[in-house]
Amino acid sequence: MGAKRAGIVGVGMTVQRSTRRDVSGVELINEAVRAALDDSGMTRKDIDAIVIGNMDHFEGINYVDTWSVDGSGALGKPIMKMTTGGTTGSTVAMGAYYHVASGMFDRVLAIGWEKNSESDTTGAIITAFDPFWDRPTFGGAVAGLALEATQYMAETGATEEDAAYVAVRDRKNAINNPFAHLRMESNIEAIMSTPYLAWPVKLGDMCPRTDGACAVVFASEDIAGDFPNVPAWVHGVADRHLWGYTSDPYVNQHVKGGTWFPAMERATRELYDKVGITDPLEQFDVAELYLPYSFAGLRYMESLGFCERAGGPALVRSGDTDMGGKCPVNPSGGVLSSNAIGATGLLRVAEVALQVQGRAGDRQVPGAKLGLATGFGGCYWSDELVIGKEKPEKARG
Amino acid sequence: MAAAEDKKMFLVIESGNVAQPFRWSAGTYGSKFLTEIRDNKKFWGIKCPKCGKVYVPIRSVCGPCYAEMTELVPVSDEGNLITFSVVSFGFVDPSTGKQKPVPYGYAVIKLDGADSYLIHYIDETDPEKLKAGMRVRAVFEEDGKRTGSMMDIKHFELI
Amino acid sequence: MEPVAIVGVGMTKFERDRVRDTFGDLVFEACTRALDDAGMTIDDIDIVLTGSNDFFDGRTISSMAIMDACGSYDKNVSTVEGDGTFGAAHAVMRVLAGWGTCLYCAHHKGSESVMPLITNAMFDPIYERFLGIDSVTSAALQARAYMDRYGVTEEQCAQVSVKNHGNAFKNPYAQLPLQLTIEDVLASPYVADPIKLLDCCPISDGASAVVIAGAQRAKALDAKPAWVKGIGYNCDAYHLGDRDLSKVDALQAASKTAYAQAGISDPAKEVDLAEVHDTFTYLELMAIEGLGLCRMGEAGEFTAFGNTAQDGRLPVNASGGCISSNPVLVAGLNSIIECALQIRGDAGEHQVDGVKTAVAQGVNGPCGQSQCVWVLGGDE
Numbered sequence: 001m002g003a004k005r006a007g008i009v010g011v012g013m014t015v016q017r018s019t020r021r022d023v024s025g026v027e028l029i030n031e032a033v034r035a036a037l038d039d040s041g042m043t044r045k046d047i048d049a050i051v052i053g054n055m056d057h058f059e060g061i062n063y064v065d066t067w068s069v070d071g072s073g074a075l076g077k078p079i080m081k082m083t084t085g086g087t088t089g090s091t092v093a094m095g096a097y098y099h100v101a102s103g104m105f106d107r108v109l110a111i112g113w114e115k116n117s118e119s120d121t122t123g124a125i126i127t128a129f130d131p132f133w134d135r136p137t138f139g140g141a142v143a144g145l146a147l148e149a150t151q152y153m154a155e156t157g158a159t160e161e162d163a164a165y166v167a168v169r170d171r172k173n174a175i176n177n178p179f180a181h182l183r184m185e186s187n188i189e190a191i192m193s194t195p196y197l198a199w200p201v202k203l204g205d206m207c208p209r210t211d212g213a214c215a216v217v218f219a220s221e222d223i224a225g226d227f228p229n230v231p232a233w234v235h236g237v238a239d240r241h242l243w244g245y246t247s248d249p250y251v252n253q254h255v256k257g258g259t260w261f262p263a264m265e266r267a268t269r270e271l272y273d274k275v276g277i278t279d280p281l282e283q284f285d286v287a288e289l290y291l292p293y294s295f296a297g298l299r300y301m302e303s304l305g306f307c308e309r310a311g312g313p314a315l316v317r318s319g320d321t322d323m324g325g326k327c328p329v330n331p332s333g334g335v336l337s338s339n340a341i342g343a344t345g346l347l348r349v350a351e352v353a354l355q356v357q358g359r360a361g362d363r364q365v366p367g368a369k370l371g372l373a374t375g376f377g378g379c380y381w382s383d384e385l386v387i388g389k390e391k392p393e394k395a396r397g
Numbered sequence: 398m399a400a401a402e403d404k405k406m407f408l409v410i411e412s413g414n415v416a417q418p419f420r421w422s423a424g425t426y427g428s429k430f431l432t433e434i435r436d437n438k439k440f441w442g443i444k445c446p447k448c449g450k451v452y453v454p455i456r457s458v459c460g461p462c463y464a465e466m467t468e469l470v471p472v473s474d475e476g477n478l479i480t481f482s483v484v485s486f487g488f489v490d491p492s493t494g495k496q497k498p499v500p501y502g503y504a505v506i507k508l509d510g511a512d513s514y515l516i517h518y519i520d521e522t523d524p525e526k527l528k529a530g531m532r533v534r535a536v537f538e539e540d541g542k543r544t545g546s547m548m549d550i551k552h553f554e555l556i
Numbered sequence: 557m558e559p560v561a562i563v564g565v566g567m568t569k570f571e572r573d574r575v576r577d578t579f580g581d582l583v584f585e586a587c588t589r590a591l592d593d594a595g596m597t598i599d600d601i602d603i604v605l606t607g608s609n610d611f612f613d614g615r616t617i618s619s620m621a622i623m624d625a626c627g628s629y630d631k632n633v634s635t636v637e638g639d640g641t642f643g644a645a646h647a648v649m650r651v652l653a654g655w656g657t658c659l660y661c662a663h664h665k666g667s668e669s670v671m672p673l674i675t676n677a678m679f680d681p682i683y684e685r686f687l688g689i690d691s692v693t694s695a696a697l698q699a700r701a702y703m704d705r706y707g708v709t710e711e712q713c714a715q716v717s718v719k720n721h722g723n724a725f726k727n728p729y730a731q732l733p734l735q736l737t738i739e740d741v742l743a744s745p746y747v748a749d750p751i752k753l754l755d756c757c758p759i760s761d762g763a764s765a766v767v768i769a770g771a772q773r774a775k776a777l778d779a780k781p782a783w784v785k786g787i788g789y790n791c792d793a794y795h796l797g798d799r800d801l802s803k804v805d806a807l808q809a810a811s812k813t814a815y816a817q818a819g820i821s822d823p824a825k826e827v828d829l830a831e832v833h834d835t836f837t838y839l840e841l842m843a844i845e846g847l848g849l850c851r852m853g854e855a856g857e858f859t860a861f862g863n864t865a866q867d868g869r870l871p872v873n874a875s876g877g878c879i880s881s882n883p884v885l886v887a888g889l890n891s892i893i894e895c896a897l898q899i900r901g902d903a904g905e906h907q908v909d910g911v912k913t914a915v916a917q918g919v920n921g922p923c924g925q926s927q928c929v930w931v932l933g934g935d936e
Contacts, residue, residue, distance in 0.1 A: 002558065003654040019400075021407035024682070055617070056610040056637075060412060062677040065638060066921025069794045076809060078789045079926065080646060083610065083637045085617035091634050095646065101653035103558065104787075118409075122488040128616035131421045132431065133454035136547045137517050139484045139503045146482030147505055147516075154480070154529050197486035198503065199524040241633050244580075244623035245454055247514035250479055250505045266630055378617055395654060410682045417677075419614035419669050424578035458584050460624035463598040465584065 003395035006100035007224045007231025008353040008387065010040025010217035016181040016338035019117040020211040025059055028213045029071035029113050032343075036109065036215035037073075041228045044073040047217075048105040053082045053092040054114050054342030057124040072111055084241065085128060086292070086377020088112060089214065089345025093373075093385060094237045096218045101234075101395060106220040112346035113213035116339075121209050128378075134246040139198060141292070142206060144246060146198035148380075149295040151250065152260070153200060155310070158298055160200050162313035164191035166297030167204055167336050169322060174333025176323075176362040181210045181338040191294070205294040212340030214347045221391070232353035234385060235370070235392045238271035240264070241381040249380035261303040264374075264382035268304055274396050275386045280327070281306045281320060285368035286355045287329045288348040290376035291336060297321075297329070303382075304372070323365070331355065331363040345375030349385055356389040426455045429469060435545040438537045442472040442511045453511040472510035474535040475556065479505040479514055481527045506533055506553055518552035532556040559936045560651050561774035561781030564594025564767035565893040570731040570881035573667040574761040579613065580625035582763035583663050587627055590659065590765035594779045601767070603655045604628035606635045607643035607662030607885050611674045626661050640764065640889025641918025641928035645787045647768045657769045664883040666759030678922055680795065691835075691922070692756065696748035698801040698923045699838040703750060705802035705853070708841060710750055712856030714741035716837035717754050717879060719859070723866055724876025726905035731881040732758050741837075757835040757882035764889045766896070771936065782896035782932045785913070786820070788813025789928035796923060807846030807917070807927040815848070818931040820913070823848040827870065827931075829898050829914040831891035834877040839924065840864075843917055844872060847929065866906060874898070874906045888918020888928060895932045 012035025014020070020028055029052075037043060050072050052065050061067050065074070065081035072079065084091040089112035096110035122140040129135045138144070152158055168187055174180035191204035224231045240263035243249050249261070259265050277283050289304070291297045298312030306327070307315040315321065321329040330336075332351045335344055352371035354360040360368075369390065375383035423431055426443050430453075433439045442451040443466045445459035451470055452459070459466055485500040502519035504527075520536070521527055533553040543549035566589025568574075568582050577585075583606075591597060606626050608618035615621055619635040626633070632655075636643035640662040647660040675691035702708060718738055724730035736754065744754040774781045790809035793799045811823070820826045832843035841855035849870055850858040858864065864872035873879075875894040878887045895914035897903040912934050920926040 003652065019403070021403050021409065057616045060677060060681065062609070062611040062674060063638070063921045066791060066925045067678065067680070067794055069791055069925075074791045075793055076805070077791060078810075079791045080642045080789070081637045081920075082635060082646075083617075084619060084635050094634065095636075098646070098649045098653050102649035103652055104649060120489060122486075123490075124616055126490070127614070128620060130454070130621065131419070131615070132423050132427055133547060134516060137503075139482070139497075139501075140486065140488055142486055143482050143484045143503050146484070147480045147503070150482055150524075151480035151529065195485070196483070199483040199485070201482070239632050239634065240630065241619070241623055242460070242629060244460075244620045245456070245513075247454070247505055247516045250514055251512070270632075379620055379623075412681065417611070417614065417670070417673055421614065421668055422575050422578050422665070424581055425576055427578065456624055457578065457581050458624040460629040463627050463629065465588075 004101050004103050005221040005233065005392055005395045006097050006218050007233045008216055009219045009224065009227040009229055009231050010036045011350040011353055012036030012039055012215040013179050013347060013350060014213045015179050016210045016212035016340055018181065018208065018210060020115065025115050026068050026071035028115060028211065029068050029111060032213035032215040033071065033073055033109065033111060036217050040217045046107055047073060047077060047109050048107045049078040049099050050074045050109045050111065051080055051082055051092050051095040051099060052111040053088040055083060055085060055088060057127055058114055058116055058341065059118050084378060086341060087345055087375040087381050087383045088342045089347065090349065090375025090383035090385065093216065093346050093349040094383060097234050097237060100218045100220050106223050108218045110216045110218060110346060112343040114340040114342040115211045116209040116341060117211050129246050138246055142201055143198040145293050146201040147250065149200050152295060152299050158313045160192065161188050162298055163205055163294035164188040165316055167191050167294040170330045170334040170336040173323060173331050173363065174337035177332045180333040182208050183333065183337065201293055207292050207335045207339035210338045210340040212338060212343050214343040214350055216346060216350050229357055232356045232387050233391050235388050236271050236274040236396045237385045238267040239383040240267040241378055243379040246379060260299055261380060263380055264300060264303040267382045267384050271384050271386060280304060282326065284327045284370055284372050286331060286352060286365045286371040287327055288332060288351040289329055289334065289374045290345055290348055291334055292376055294336065328365050331360065331365055345383060348373040348375065352387045356387055424457060426457060426469060430455045431545040434549045435543040440472045440474050440508055441469045444468045444470050450512040451510060452513045453508055453515055472508045476506050476508035476533060478527065478529055478531040478533050479507050480529055481519060483522050483524050504553060517550060520552045520554050558652055559771040560648050560784045561769055562766050562784065562896045563769045563774050563777055563779045563781050564590040564596060565896055566590030566593055567729050567764045567890065567893060568762040569729050570760040570762040570883055572731060572758060579621045579663050579665060583622045583661050584625040586763040586765040587659060587661050590767050594767040595777055596767060598627040601627060601657050601659045603650055603658045604631050604633040605643055605647045605658060605660045607640055608635065609637050609885055611677055612664060612669060612884060614669055622663065627659060638920045639918035639928065640886055641892060641916060641930060642789060642920060644766060644889060644892055645789060645928060648784055648787060651768050651770050656773045657767060659765060659767055661763060661765035662886045662889050663763035664885050665761045666884065667761050671759055692751065693748050694796060694922050695836045696751045697796065699750050699836060701801040702838055702842055708856045710742060711738055712860065713755055713837040713841065714738045715859050716834060716840045717741045719865060720834060720873045720877040720879045723874055723906060724880035727876045730876040731760050733876065733880065751836055755837040757879045760881045760883040762883040762886060764886045764893055766893060780900040782899040783936050785933040786814035786817030786931040791926040794925060801923055804842055804846030806925065807843065810927045810929040811847050814929040814931050820931065824850060827913050827915050828911045829874060829908055830872045831875060831894045832872060832917045833887065833919045834873055834879045835882055840872060847915055847917065866908060871908050874908055888916065891916035891918060892930055899932055899934045
């Protein structure tokens with residue numbers, strides 16, 4: 001008895017597309033679930049519990065957990081819904097992990113999905129913000145990110161071209177991922193020539209709007225040997241959701257010696273301490289990071305400890321985060337290539353699992369043993385998971 | 398499959414123009430803040446009894462201290478520009494149902510006397526003319542037109 | 557299950573319209589009461605979970621509105637969107653996984669929204685929603701199916717309203733204590749046949765919170781623990797046409813799991829008190845049967861004999877139940893809190909003597925589609 005270690009034993013994802021009119025939301029979910037069950041050599045009967053997540057107002061469905069049973073396979077089973085905005089997918093992964101780690105369930109299915117084509121994404125995101133203080137003037141997710149980008153460039157000297165490098169890198173990686181939405185060979189000039197959405201953020205810097213779903217099977221250490229795939233073990237998880245108002249996250253950033261992204265930095269510190277990471281660039285073989293726009297690929301590398309403050313541009317331009325580099329970032333193409341919001345964080349977890357299992361196909365990082373997956377959302381919130389090939393020494397909570 | 402063919406073959410059900418009306422409480426201190434903006438064009442913040450931080454927008458709990466806040470303190474209608482953007486991405490504002498006019502200046506502002514920041518519009522749409530640290534001042538909606546909302550502040554202007 | 561306990565509980569007063577309070581104000585009030593009850597400060601809390609729903613709050617990422625107020629600053633935090641029994645179940649999982657203490661809170665302000673529109677949004681947008689179906693009209697279909705199957709009468713349902721509204725007089729947190737007779741209930745206007753106005757719950761504003769702790773932490777506190785003996789939850793089919801609405805399959809499945817964990821083989825004999833989901837009167841009768849506290853179809857008579865009264869053999873909704881206060885997502889959490897208070901002997905005027913084992917029930921989705929059952933006990 002006591003806390004259990006948990007591993008990922010199956011992964012399923014739908015192709016990510018701008019519009020999936022050929023399926024309803026429930027059918028889209030089912031596509032991912034069937035793939036995950038097949039991948040783990042199980043049927044619906046074998047699943048002990050399900051955790052599902054999306055963002056309600058993107059599809060306008062209340063109680064998605066009960067609405068989706070025909071797709072999720074939850075008929076006659078325990079299901080709960082977890083939702084935290086952009087971090088929903090990673091939250092669902094952590095939720096499913098804790099279902100198993102508690103010892104209450106052996107085989108738990110995590111599902112993240114979104115049909116962003118069914119609503120006005122910006123309109124729905126705006127309603128996240130406080131109706132009195134923030135909503136009347138809030139410029140949507142793009143404008144919120146632009147405020148961060150402006151600040152980052154002003155304080156570090158990073159350029160729009162540096163950010164464009166990240167978009168080029170991720171979308172090029174996506175060519176190797178048959179499930180990705182935007183798969184293209186691009187270059188910095190092409191990104192720079194796209195129109196501004198909210199200065200300094202251009203169309204080419206932003207993630208797309210995507211329809212897609214992802215399902216991941218977590219299993220207890222007690223039965224982890226019973227599956228066709230070797231497990232990808234969860235080494236540790238941590239999150240911080242520090243803020244509630246749009247303007248709060250910018251507070252610490254401008255203070256000299258203050259930090260960029262307190263939620264990410266605090267979650268990172270806790271997670272790295274638990275797992276024993278002191279040099280992420282050397283210790284991680286792969287990272288799948290929730291980078292909602294290109295500038296995040298510079299700044300968040302600093303908050304995740306891959307380089308010093310203001311070192312983001314030099315890090316990415318060194319090639320260390322490219323395929324073949326020290327720690328390839330987003331071999332799947334990442335969020336800049338596919339962003340079905342409720343699925344996005346879970347896809348990061350699924351991708352790292354495939355990497356450390358050596359099953360990532362054309363996007364495989366050779367010999368990957370340990371990886372980092374993150375979720376970003378809410379009001380500069382951060383969810384983080386470390387997933388590895390080796391079984392961790394003990395359950396870490 | 399071609400997108401046009403897709404649209405012909407696969408039906409969608411439109412929700413129509415459904416509204417989900419809400420009426421959110423501003424709370425004790427939020428009500429005072431909005432009333433003061435409406436009636437007196439004055440900004441107030443709320444002060445944490447433990448760390449002394451003054452919050453605008455107002456909330457009733459200081460997260461880091463987990464302390465209830467009850468003391469309102471005056472803050473200035475002038476402050477510093479912390480960061481900014483120029484938004485040129487049009488969208489339908491769910492609060493009004495109308496297309497937001499673009500481009501507009503968009504800014505994080507630290508009012509003098511406050512420790513947290515406010516997000517609002519700035520009346521400048523050339524990013525070259527904006528810089529962190531610039532002084533800004535609130536421009537209020539004219540008398541008789543203020544309703545007790547954040548839109549009673551039309552925007553901030555560069556001083 | 558490894559021993560886990562509820563070591564602190566807190567509730568706000570439930571009211572029709574707490575217009576003076578924001579979501580955060582309600583949550584802070586409930587959380588600080590739960591911490592006080594546990595003899596803790598926020599520093600003693602390792603991890604936080606919240607419960608909210610974007611539709612009910614009218615906000616995408618509804619948990620953002622309470623991030624300061626729930627005390628999660630610099631802690632791991634997550635959100636379960638659904639009834640408090642489900643959220644608190646996940647809090648228990650996190651404690652079992654190794655966290656020492658978890659603060660869980662849920663909030664609801666029914667006064668801010670239009671409930672029929674919001675509950676209409678839980679129905680299928682392609683096939684059902686345009687009918688205008690909502691929580692009340694769907695419940696009417698279920699009530700009729702259940703009453704026809706077992707010959708349950710409107711009088712039998714009315715007893716639940718009389719009893720629970722009466723119980724609410726002894727609960728200072730309840731919104732709607734009412735002195736009623738069966739005739740009053742029967743004479744109230746039909747909302748949707750066979751459901752009448754006084755068969756229905758009100759809509760409430762309020763918040764509740766609990767502190768859940770592992771055995772080691774629980775035993776080190778002065779607070780009286782209520783031990784979690786078992787938790788089960790289970791989901792039925794979605795489309796109403798796919799279900800026999802008179803049946804309680806999901807509730808029976810959830811109960812079976814919870815009772816097995818708690819080592820209960822004969823709930824009718826072993827359970828001392830139940831707090832169940834009675835947003836409509838017929839639901840209490842179905843719940844009593846689904847929880848195995850009497851045989852199927854007999855809850856009407858069981859109630860008529862006074863078994864479920866505050867001084868009965870097996871009191872049900874001694875707190876006044878959801879029919880006296882229904883802060884939707886908080887409802888199941890309130891049931892858990894009431895059971896904990898009863899086990900501790902701290903239920904005040906509505907204290908029932910000698911409660912050693914209590915059962916709480918919570919619901920998600922249309923017509924009780926997804927059910928969660930908790931068994932709480934006085935011994936580790």
